[in-house]
Amino acid sequence: MSLVSVADLSVRYGARTVLSHVSLRIDPGEIVTIVGPNGSGKTSLLRAIIGAVKPYKGRVERGHGVKIGYVPQKLHVDETLPITVSRFLKLPGGVTASDIDQALTKAGVPDLPHAQLSQLSGGQFQRVLLARALIGKPDLLLLDEATQGLDQRGSASFYQQIETVRQNTGCAVLMISHELHVVMSASDRVICLNGHVCCEGTPAVVASAPEYRALFGTGTGGALALYRHEHDHEHDHGDQHHDHTEAAE
Amino acid sequence: MLDDFMVRAALAGIGVAIAAAPLGCFVVWRRMAYFGDATAHAAILGVALSLAFSMSIFVGTMAVALLMALTVSVLSGRGYAMDTLLGVLAHSALAFGLVAVSFISGVRIDLMAYLFGDILAVSRGDLAIIWAGATLVVALIGWRWSALLTSTLNEDLAHASGIDPKREQLVLTLALAITVAVAIKVVGVLLIAAMLIIPAAAARQLSRTPEGMAVAAGMIGMLSAIVGLRTAYVLDTPAGPSIVCVAALVFLASSVIRKFEPMR
Numbered sequence: 001m002s003l004v005s006v007a008d009l010s011v012r013y014g015a016r017t018v019l020s021h022v023s024l025r026i027d028p029g030e031i032v033t034i035v036g037p038n039g040s041g042k043t044s045l046l047r048a049i050i051g052a053v054k055p056y057k058g059r060v061e062r063g064h065g066v067k068i069g070y071v072p073q074k075l076h077v078d079e080t081l082p083i084t085v086s087r088f089l090k091l092p093g094g095v096t097a098s099d100i101d102q103a104l105t106k107a108g109v110p111d112l113p114h115a116q117l118s119q120l121s122g123g124q125f126q127r128v129l130l131a132r133a134l135i136g137k138p139d140l141l142l143l144d145e146a147t148q149g150l151d152q153r154g155s156a157s158f159y160q161q162i163e164t165v166r167q168n169t170g171c172a173v174l175m176i177s178h179e180l181h182v183v184m185s186a187s188d189r190v191i192c193l194n195g196h197v198c199c200e201g202t203p204a205v206v207a208s209a210p211e212y213r214a215l216f217g218t219g220t221g222g223a224l225a226l227y228r229h230e231h232d233h234e235h236d237h238g239d240q241h242h243d244h245t246e247a248a249e
Numbered sequence: 250m251l252d253d254f255m256v257r258a259a260l261a262g263i264g265v266a267i268a269a270a271p272l273g274c275f276v277v278w279r280r281m282a283y284f285g286d287a288t289a290h291a292a293i294l295g296v297a298l299s300l301a302f303s304m305s306i307f308v309g310t311m312a313v314a315l316l317m318a319l320t321v322s323v324l325s326g327r328g329y330a331m332d333t334l335l336g337v338l339a340h341s342a343l344a345f346g347l348v349a350v351s352f353i354s355g356v357r358i359d360l361m362a363y364l365f366g367d368i369l370a371v372s373r374g375d376l377a378i379i380w381a382g383a384t385l386v387v388a389l390i391g392w393r394w395s396a397l398l399t400s401t402l403n404e405d406l407a408h409a410s411g412i413d414p415k416r417e418q419l420v421l422t423l424a425l426a427i428t429v430a431v432a433i434k435v436v437g438v439l440l441i442a443a444m445l446i447i448p449a450a451a452a453r454q455l456s457r458t459p460e461g462m463a464v465a466a467g468m469i470g471m472l473s474a475i476v477g478l479r480t481a482y483v484l485d486t487p488a489g490p491s492i493v494c495v496a497a498l499v500f501l502a503s504s505v506i507r508k509f510e511p512m513r
Contacts, residue, residue: 052408070409075402081278082456083402091399092410116457132406142409 002027003066003140003172004049009058011044018044020196021058026140031166031173033183035206036193037215042176043073045193046144049174066140069133069171073144075125077118085120085128086113089135099135106168107131108161123154127161134165141165143175147182155179159186180216254369258478261371261379262492265432265444266470268383271390271463272424273449273470278401278459279421282446283332284321287339289429289441291317294346296363296433300353307378311430317342318422343438366437366489368478375434382431386424393420398459436489443493448473451500454507469499 002025011019019041026032034042047053048060050070062068077083089100104110107130112120120128126146133141143162147155159182166173177183183190183203190206192198198211206212276285292310299309317338324334350360362370371379390397400407400414407414432441452465477492484491 047405047408050405050409051411052405068409070406072403072405075406077402078278078280080450080453081401081459082453082462083398083459084457087458087460088402091395091402093395 001063003063004068004174005061006045006049007059007061009045009048009060010056011041011048011053012056017056018195019048022193022197023058024191024197024200026172026174028139029166029170029172030188031162031175031186032189032191033187034174034176034191034193035178035180035183035212035216036198040194042193043144046070046142046174046176049142063139067136067138069136069138069141071126071129071133071141071143071146073146073148075129079118081118083117084113085115085117088117088128089113089132091132092136095135100131103131103135104128106134106161106165108157122149123158126150126158130158130161130165134169137169138171141171141173141175143173143177145176145178147177147179155182162186254371255478255482257371257373257376258368258488259475260376261368261435262474262478263471264376264379264383265428265435266448266474267467268386268424268428268431269444270448270452270467270470271394272386272421272428273445273466274452274459274463275390275397275401275421276425276445277449277453281421282442283335283339284318285425285429285445286442287321287335287342288314288318288425289433289438290339291342291346292429292433292438292441293363294342294349295430297346297349297353300350306433307382307430310433311426313342314429315423315426318426322418322422362437363433364437364439365487366433366435366440368435368488368492371434379431379435382427386427389420389424389427393417397421436492440489440493443496444470447493447496447500451496451503454503469496473499 005025007023009019009022010017018039022041022045034045036042044053048055050068051060085104086097086100089095089103100113101110104112107127109124109127109131112124112128115124117125117128130146141162147158150158162173162175163186165171184207185203187203189200190203191200192206192209192212192215194215198215199206199209201209276282292314295310295313296306298304298313299306302309321335321338347360359367396407396412397417397420399410399412400417404414407417428445429438429441432444436444448466448470449462451469452462455465456462473492473496477495478488480486480495481488481491
């Protein structure tokens with residue numbers, strides 16, 4: 001049974017269509033990454049899944065009782081709002097001190113509960129947001145470019161943390177990422193989005209798909225070297241979509 | 250005890266301070282200062298309408314304040330910058346209100362009393378309404394506290410937690426309208442925003458949590474009301490502005506404390 005299924009979703013802002021006919025499913029325990037150029041509707045897709053934007057057409061369905069943890073792209077905490085990390089984590093209600101300790105440890109920042117949110121560094125902040133997403137024991141983690149503003153080392157260790165969390169809790173992960181090398185090494189499945197689903201499949205399949213190359217070029221070859229298989233990829237075309245003409249726009 | 254006008258005035262001031270404290274914190278956190286101002290200015294139109302239709306001032310001002318706040322909520326993000334929109338609406342509502350008041354014949358009203366408040370003339374009935382309003386505002390914000398805080402931090406985070414930020418915004422709008430309606434007698438429409446913002450801003454320097462800030466703002470507001478009234482009595486100065494002056498001095502003092510203790 002899927003945690004979330006999106007069926008033929010279209011999203012519009014005013015007259016502008018940002019997503020059309022997107023369908024996807026997230027199954028328990030898998031790590032799925034959405035890649036795509038700026039303005040390709042990645043964030044809109046995530047926001048539709050959490051219910052922040054209403055579908056213009058189509059449906060977003062959550063499995064019964066599926067809990068979602070969301071890590072936003074960035075969260076600006078106004079200087080005028082004093083709030084400690086532990087108070088922030090308590091906001092959903094029903095959270096105990098040991099829940100907070102556990103979540104912070106899982107997120108890799110065990111000693112921060114008394115720090116002020118507005119005083120955290122970028123990396124610490126993202127980890128606190130991860131802790132906040134983990135505290136409700138989610139079945140699905142949604143990450144919207146969660147490593148934006150982190151240096152390469154920081155983001156590598158952040159993704160390692162995600163992988164560890166997945167191993168320990170078994171939660172599925174749906175994330176947006178710009179960092180193709182991370183995507184390609186850490187995901188079970190990649191969805192290439194450009195207003196519609198251009199192609200999807202295992203990292204290897206997507207990396208060699210012509211739609212993906214049309215969007216990202218072959219210049220990223222170095223990062224993808226691991227996955228550039230010499231063999232023919234025809235056999236894996238099963239779950240790919242074919243919308244070549246739009247992808248090339 | 251309630252026979253003494255100074256006691257009634259102090260109780261009215263304390264009531265307004267209590268309502269203004271948690272609401273004022275949200276006004277500061279969400280950068281709605283000008284929004285509060287606009288709602289308050291519109292209230293003078295409510296005064297005019299109340300007098301014209303001989304309704305209760307509280308009902309009239311609250312209705313207009315609510316209408317104003319809702320209009321701003323709906324219109325924001327539709328082609329005008331928020332401050333432009335508020336500037337247009339607030340000052341036109343104030344102007345129309347002042348013009349409308351001049352049409353009301355037969356009733357001699359002291360406009361100054363509504364612009365700057367007339368805390369020394371607070372009756373027992375006024376006091377009951379102020380405290381009922383303050384209780385309602387505190388209960389409303391207390392009930393929605395976590396949801397309000399979450400939506401203030403990040404709207405998408407709120408959505409993901411099953412909170413509708415638009416509904417929470419509406420709660421604040423309603424609380425703001427009630428506060429304006431009850432505070433008009435105490436500090437007047439021109440200084441309501443000051444009662445919202447200054448105690449909260451002063452409390453910011455002294456707090457580590459949102460709850461702490463709301464409580465500290467309440468303390469500072471009450472202190473300002475009591476000290477301000479006493480000052481007004483001794484120095485024979487206007488009461489409403491005196492209260493705001495005391496709050497401003499507390500803000501100044503807390504900023505100085507902040508300078509020496511930058512880690513808070």
